[in-house]
Amino acid sequence: MVKFSIPIMVLLIAILACNNPGSITPNPIGNLTPTVGNTPVEVTVTVFFTDVARFQVGTEPYETPVTRIIPVPASLPAAVLTQMFLGPTETEKTNGLAAYFSGTNGFSKLTIENGVARVYLTGTCNSQGGTYTIANLIETNLKQFPEIQWIKIYDQNGETENPDGQTGSIPYCLEP
Numbered sequence: 001m002v003k004f005s006i007p008i009m010v011l012l013i014a015i016l017a018c019n020n021p022g023s024i025t026p027n028p029i030g031n032l033t034p035t036v037g038n039t040p041v042e043v044t045v046t047v048f049f050t051d052v053a054r055f056q057v058g059t060e061p062y063e064t065p066v067t068r069i070i071p072v073p074a075s076l077p078a079a080v081l082t083q084m085f086l087g088p089t090e091t092e093k094t095n096g097l098a099a100y101f102s103g104t105n106g107f108s109k110l111t112i113e114n115g116v117a118r119v120y121l122t123g124t125c126n127s128q129g130g131t132y133t134i135a136n137l138i139e140t141n142l143k144q145f146p147e148i149q150w151i152k153i154y155d156q157n158g159e160t161e162n163p164d165g166q167t168g169s170i171p172y173c174l175e176p
Helices: 006-018 052-057 076-086 090-094 134-142
Strands: 024-026 032-036 042-051 063-071 104-113 116-123 150-154
Touching (some): 042 052, 042 134, 063 134, 116 134, 134 150
Antiparallel strands (some): 024 032, 042 063, 104 116
């Protein structure tokens, strides 16, 4: 029988505990990322909101990115849209960020096929005569994903101006 001293036993137990699934593991840049086994349970996403000061003076780009840490989603593009519809945090609002939802309050479905993302809005969309609408935020947020080349946005009735083909499209309710 091998005898271990108490300090060596404590060290051995500590090493085994650190390799336990569900532990916090340092990622390559030194931050702590919760994992289950080797699979991350959280991910950092980039969400864009409107920079009010730049928008008011007409300085593009009007959108500013922020980062959010969220549970790993089934779809990163859908998670980003969900975060966008949650709107800016109080701190982000204090820093001059806003979200113009154009009467909408979310989306019911997002599909991505052959480079075309289709976003189905909820709520009654209305541009209120403006040329800058929720479509701008949706486009900026989704264009960060290389698999998305075109974005078709549908209103609450499932309608968009150009439903077919590999082109972008907005519903009539978002026209100025």
